[in-house]
Amino acid sequence: MEIYMQKIGLIRQSLNPKNSSLDLDIDWNIEYVHRNQNEINFDINLRSIENFNLNFKIEGVIVLDLFEIFIQEDVSQIIFHRACNVLMDMISLTRQSSHILSNEDKYPDIGSEHIPKTLYN
Known part of the structure; x- marks a missing residue:
């Protein structure tokens, strides 16, 4: 058996939690659709929750x-475990991070006034 993850999507809140550890209570479900005898599509x-x-x-x-x-129960556990890792x-x-693009004092001729000094993602 081979399991392929073809599309992955994440929608998360804009603000990051302030603590360094993250406890997640997860509600999950998997839907299976048989394409033919040898292939089964899934969505997890x-x-x-909180x-x-x-x-x-x-x-x-x-x-x-x-x-x-x-065996749906066994495969579901494998997919769930892998999905949690991903x-x-x-x-x-x-997660939020900052990156300094350039230092104006060190590189006065490089850069643009249209680019902020720090980017956030």
């Missing part, structure tokens, strides 16, 4: 080997 949705507001979705496909049996990586990637 993760939603936080403190940190986010919605996360992965669309993918499961490819079964010939005569392989699809979610935590994406939260880390989208």
Whole structure:
């Protein structure tokens, strides 16, 4: 069996939590749609219940080997575990950070007045 994550989407709150540790209570569901005998499409949705507001979705496909049996409970646990890992990586990637683009004193001729000194994401 091969599991492919084809589309990943994250909608999160604009403000970051102020503490360094993040406890998430997650509500999740997976929907399966059989395309043919060897392929099954899936959508997994993760939603936080309390403190940190986010919605996360992965669309993918499961490819079964010939005569392989699809056990939904086992596959759901694998997909959920992997989705949680991807979610935590994406939260880390989208956290607030600042980047200094240039130092005006050191590089007076480089840059533009249209670009702020610091970018936030």
